[in-house]
Amino acid sequence: MEILRMLKSDKVEVVSMAETASGHADYIKDIFDEWMESGVFLKAVIDGRIVGIIHVRVFKDFAWLEGLRVHISHRRRGIGRLLTLKAMGISRSKVIRLLIRKNNKPSLALATSLSFRQIDKIYYHGGTSKSFSEISMSLGLKRAKETLQCGYMDGWRWFPREYYLSSLFIGTSDNEEIVALETSPIFLVKGNIKGIEHASRNPRGGSCFIVLEYNSMDVVKLA
Ligand SMILES: CC(C)(COP(=O)(O)OP(=O)(O)OC[C@H]1O[C@@H](n2cnc3c(N)ncnc32)[C@H](O)[C@@H]1OP(=O)(O)O)[C@@H](O)C(=O)NCCC(=O)NCCS
Incomplete structure (x- = not known):
């Protein structure tokens, strides 16, 4: 087996392999060109x-791993582990993070076997996809003076709070206070917006995702 750089001409084969691997339509087809x-x-x-x-x-100060997929006929032969280790090596980062759906036992087992540890828990709420400005206009969100006190998601990647350079926004939705970030999709630190795609810390009606981190300094300390 060889681990190689992806080529633009691999798109059709990759999309088909990813859809078989996931068992459903996969976001890889939408993101392939950006990832190239x-x-x-x-x-x-x-x-x-x-x-x-x-x-x-x-x-x-960290690397983000995403889109790991192994062909259904080639599982449990170490390919997922090898791809992950290769990506970790290429990144040359001391801290490496990734996101796994809570019920994805194979992927969680792989990550924990490589010394990744849970650092956060995020909920994804499906719904109509709307930009931050559309949501802000419809809910009349206002800039708040507070600063962010926790990690957050943007573009389906988790970032520590120091990475957030915009304001926090407050408003109400369904008579509940919301505290929102200017991210894509919108991230809610507090509250819920029914029917609109968003990520949040609110478990109600959401799918749970675990954020995991590998920190080479911790691994060295344990060794
Ligand atoms: C998760 C996935 C990438 C694993 O790929 P893989 O090549 O089969 O994994 P590996 O053979 O490298 O397994 C490495 C370790 O992961 C764990 N693991 C992998 N599959 C597992 C399973 N079905 N059940 C339990 N543990 C599992 C084991 O600890 C395994 O080590 P072992 O075989 O020595 O026990 C693969 O199942 C997949 O493509 N799933 C669908 C897509 C997906 O969920 N991607 C991850 C999104 S975050």
């Missing part, structure tokens, strides 16, 4: 066929 432009997009290849993929994006 930013970060490092890797593929695992056996006999000329793509059997696994992963994308890594490096930020100021």
